[in-house]
Structure formats: C-alpha cells, structure tokens
Amino acid sequence: MLFKPSTKLLRWLGFIVLLLTVASVSVIQFDGPRQIAVAVLRSQSVSIALSRIQQFMIPANNAACLDELAKLDAVYTAQSGFTEGNQCIVEHAVRLTSASGMAIKNSPVLTCRMASELVKFTENTLQPVADQMFGSRIKAMSHLGTYNCRSMRQYPGIVSQHGFANAIDVAGFTLEDGTEINVADDWKGSSVKAVFLKEIADAGCEGFRVAVSPDSDANHWNHLHWDMGPYWSCR
Ligand SMILES: [Zn+2]
Numbered sequence: 001m002l003f004k005p006s007t008k009l010l011r012w013l014g015f016i017v018l019l020l021t022v023a024s025v026s027v028i029q030f031d032g033p034r035q036i037a038v039a040v041l042r043s044q045s046v047s048i049a050l051s052r053i054q055q056f057m058i059p060a061n062n063a064a065c066l067d068e069l070a071k072l073d074a075v076y077t078a079q080s081g082f083t084e085g086n087q088c089i090v091e092h093a094v095r096l097t098s099a100s101g102m103a104i105k106n107s108p109v110l111t112c113r114m115a116s117e118l119v120k121f122t123e124n125t126l127q128p129v130a131d132q133m134f135g136s137r138i139k140a141m142s143h144l145g146t147y148n149c150r151s152m153r154q155y156p157g158i159v160s161q162h163g164f165a166n167a168i169d170v171a172g173f174t175l176e177d178g179t180e181i182n183v184a185d186d187w188k189g190s191s192v193k194a195v196f197l198k199e200i201a202d203a204g205c206e207g208f209r210v211a212v213s214p215d216s217d218a219n220h221w222n223h224l225h226w227d228m229g230p231y232w233s234c235r
Pocket residue numbers: 162167168169225226
C-alpha cells in the first residue's frame with residue numbers, strides 16, 4: 001500500500017527543512033562557508049523548493065478561509081493567484097478595501113489568511129482602542145505595502161512573507177475626527193498617539209504570527225510589520 005503522509009506531517013517536515021536552512025545561514029558566520037550556503041539558497045531549484053514549502057506552510061490559507069472572510073465585516077474583491085520570478089507565489093488572495101469600517105488605502109493584495117486576521121484585529125482591537133483613547137473610530141489605515149517580491153533582509157535567498165502577499169507594513173491611521181497618527185512621527189515619546197501605537201503594537205503580537213515595531217531595528221523606524229507566516233516572532 002502506498003504511504004500517504006498527512007498534511008500535518010508535511011507541514012512539520014517543511015518546518016524542519018526551513019529551520020535547518022535558516023539555521024545554516026545564521027550559524028555559519030565564516031565568510032567562505034556562509035557564501036557557499038547563500039549561493040546554494042540562491043540557486044534556482046533550491047529557491048523554488050524553499051518558497052513552495054514556505055507558501056504551503058502559510059496557516060489555513062485556503063478556500064475555507066475565503067468562505068470565512070465572506071462572513072466578516074470586510075469589503076474586498078477577489079484576486080486571482082499569480083507567481084513572479086522563481087520564488088514569489090500568491091494564492092487565495094483578495095484586494096482588501098475596508099476592514100470593520102476602516103478603509104485600507106489603495107486596496108492592497110493580501111492572502112485571505114492575512115486579510116481575515118487584519119479584519120478581526122481591526123474589529124477586536126484597533127477600533128475599540130481608538131474609540132477608548134480618542135473617542136473616535138478609525139476612518140482609514142495607510143501602509144507602505146503588502147505584496148513585494150523580495151528576500152528577507154537578514155536571510156538572502158529566503159522569501160519574505162511580503163513575497164506571498166502575507167504581510168502588511170502599517171504606516172499610520174486617520175481617525176473619523178480627522179486626527180492623524182503616524183508611526184514615523186508619533187512612535188517616540190509619551191503622547192497619547194505614542195501610547196496608542198505601542199498598545200496596538202503589543203496587541204499585534206497576539207493577533208498576528210509576526211509583529212515587528214520600530215523598537216526592533218532601524219529598518220522598521222516608520223512602520224509596524226504584521227504577517228501570518230508559519231513562525232512566531234514579536235519584537
Ligand atoms: Zn514588512
């Protein structure tokens with residue numbers, strides 16, 4: 001009888017392969033071996049295989065997710081799947097226009113999984129916290145992008161969750177009363193806007209798989225990165 005591995009087992013195997021790959025690039029600090037590891041990662045067949053594993057491991061991004069999204073307070077249009085280059089794969093995606101009454105500028109492409117989590121996070125956290133702190137709900141969210149076919153900065157050759165449209169870089173908010181809140185201008189200090197941003201950044205660690213704030217590193221000085229990749233990180 002043919003052995004047919006379960007989806008759960010395949011996900012675990014994928015996770016182990018990904019972990020070993022990232023570990024090999026992280027641990028090998030000697031220039032020669034590290035360059036070889038990076039070259040292997042950049043080779044076409046390895047990079048295609050790795051990105052397929054990563055895409056497969058996006059949790060529950062499937063037809064059932066689209067059914068679930070239809071029941072949420074969201075305005076969106078369907079986005080057909082596409083690929084770019086050897087590595088970037090977008091599947092089960094939508095263009096999200098509005099989440100729980102909050103417009104999302106430019107209706108960006110997002111995986112269904114990321115769109116669903118963003119809608120739920122807006123309803124359960126962003127809107128109530130804004131209402132509580134400012135007495136006004138959020139009218140619009142601005143962002144620096146969702147889909148972008150590129151590698152992770154620290155791991156060349158491994159696709160960023162942006163390459164799957166499974167991430168968003170949040171730049172700021174406009175409230176219904178006209179108040180503007182920007183990560184670039186308002187993160188530092190102890191103003192009400194700064195407290196608001198820090199509160200939602202902390203909450204983002206619960207709402208998303210990966211949440212990165214300006215406190216993490218210089219690359220994130222002007223945005224909050226949220227994604228629904230296969231691993232957890234809060235920084
Ligand atoms: Zn990002």
